[in-house]
Amino acid sequence: xxxxxxxxxxxxxxxxxxxxxxxxxxxxxxxxxxxxxxxxxxxxxxxxxxxxxxxxxxxxxxxxxxxxxxxxxxxxxxxxxxxxxxxxxxxxxxxxxxxxxxxxxxxxxx
Numbered sequence: 053x054x055x056x057x058x059x060x061x062x063x064x065x066x067x068x069x070x071x072x073x074x075x076x077x078x079x080x081x082x083x084x085x086x087x088x089x090x091x092x093x094x095x096x097x098x099x100x101x102x103x104x105x106x107x108x109x110x111x112x113x114x115x116x117x118x119x120x121x122x123x124x125x126x127x128x129x130x131x132x133x134x135x136x137x138x139x140x141x142x143x144x145x146x147x148x149x150x151x152x153x154x155x156x157x158x159x160x161x162x
Contacts, residue, residue, distance in 0.1 A: 056088035065094045076104040078152075091162050099155040106147035111162040112139050118156030124148050 068083035078101030085092045097120070106125050113122075114137040122130045122138060126146040132138065140148065150156075 055090060058087055063092075068094075074104065076102040078102065091160075093158075093160045093162075095158045095160055097150065097152045097156045097158070099153065101155070102151040103149040106149050108143050108147050109162055110140055110142040110144060111160055113137055114159045116157040116159055119152060119154050120156040120158065121151050121153075122148055123151060 063085055065083050068085065070081045070083050073080045073082060075097075078098040080098075080101060080103075081096045083094045094116075097118070113120075113132075115132045115134050117134055120132045122132065124130075124146040125148070128146070130138065
């Protein structure tokens with residue numbers, strides 16, 4: 053990842069317009085900042101959320117609140133709690149998707 057030329061920039065995430073994306077169950081609320089080819093997001097998953105797709109995109113994902121289960125299409129699962137992260141490259145492992153029983157708030161760079 054190469055961050056493009058950018059002045060020192062502050063982001064008030066509460067001021068970033070939320071966009072709601074339905075999951076297979078529940079919903080995801082994204083607040084997104086695009087910087088060149090980099091996407092920086094604060095994402096909130098409602099309790100009972102299950103993503104509606106498998107993802108091959110690389111991410112750095114950090115759990116701020118709640119609990120997240122990351123499922124890999126090959127059957128592996130990983131439970132992340134606040135203070136934990138995962139990192140995966142584009143097409144770097146089996147496709148993955150997110151789910152949560154209790155809800156989660158995440159900081160994601162991809």
